[in-house]
Amino acid sequence: MPIKVRIPTPLRKLTHDEEIVHVNAATVGAAIAELQSRYPGIKERLTDDAGSVRRFVNVYVNEEDIRFLQNQDTSLKDGDEISIIPAIAGG
């Protein structure tokens, strides 16, 4: 199941400047694991020691914040898009 992942600027050094990568994963957690296997080091950027998504990282599936879904258990289907975005100040 190809899932499109948008890689934010701070992580592109790890993905060799790729802005978009594709993974085959059934959940957000599995997608992060697959990213880690292809781009070693990326998981520790996204998750803390306990394995939770870091507090200043926002992850979206099809533009919906995963904290409104099932966090890393959020299921994925063919054609879904994941965005990884740093938190932003107010306005």
Add this chain to the structure above:
Amino acid sequence: MQKHAGFMKALKCRECGREYPLTANHVCEFDFGPLEVVYDYERIKSELTRAAIQSRPRNMWRFRELLPIEGDPTVGVEVGCTPLIKADRLARRLGIRELWVKNDAVNYPTLSFKDRVVSVALSRARELGFTTVACASTGNLANSVAANAAAAGLQAFVFIPSDLEHSKVINSLIYGGNVIGIKGHYDEVNRLCAEIAGKYPWAFVNVNMRPYYAEGSKSMGFEIIEQSGWRVPPHTVVCMASGSLLTKIHKSYQEAIKLGLAPETPYHIHGAQATGCSPISTAQKAGLDFFKPVRPNTIAKSLAIGTPADGFYALKVMKETGGSCDDVSDDQIREGIKLLAECEGIFAETAGGVTVAVAGKLIASGAIPADASAVLCITGNGLKTLEAMAGHAGHTREIRPSLRDFEALLDAETHMQARA
């Protein structure tokens, strides 16, 4: 240290402490923690004295050593130094000994505290060579970026939720920049802007310019200290959207104490939210140090940020300073607006209604003691959110241009009052 960095030393991650050069960059590439400007306080201490500050023009740049630009400001040079009003009538109504209102509803030029952050962000953007500036905004920031960019001859792109108050939309459009309405709430505008900022070489004031931008809020705190006779007020009530202003007011108090501008006295910083968007208040009241994002639904649209970027740090500041936090309903917000207007002649926008109403709750509960002195930070002008008060501010009584009609009206109303 870089050449020509003014009083700045570096950008530093608030989470892991890694340092970065003073470019347009807001996020640590290791853990996504927010970057913050590090200053050379030794050098600042030798230059920034009370006497030096008092000798300078009355605008926010009288504290320029503590604002993150290299040279002289080129945008928003007249911003700040808004009045700190002794609010005796409001103090009586809220049941507190002494109350002060820091009135950024009359900040220059766009009538909100956002002119402070924008003047810093755009001055810094010019130093870094940008010609296009942009922002994601709940309204006030859009107004300020549009206006200050126009005055500085910079291209502007402002992104706002498309359902904003009519006057905030016109107040953004009038300056001739690009105003893009997004069909979604602010958190969605924000996410889109983060993606645009990664793609276009623009200075997004609250994205890649955020470390500089956010520091501008400190000027509100420095002014409160100077206007309080070089004292840190024991209680300060601040409304929260992302929570950034509250954390920067705290930082300004810490810096003033560190530099010897004010003596070290105890102070408490209290947060105020609208119940319809209260992720920080909900977490604070539950004793948590993290928040759960919410979907906003409140008339206080300028505070409608469901995923507050500085929520974590705002909770920390309230905990460390022994501050409290509460939230109020839409009706209480309107009552807060009316109370401030009727007592002090100040018409604040909905966010100001939040601050006044929450202050009332905190005084009533004893979280702010009745014998204390407190400062309320009023951040925006009521003329920008007129819709919120439509049908709630009373009505005009119409008569013909005749003295007899006028006296008949007074008579009728006197009788009505007598009967009541």
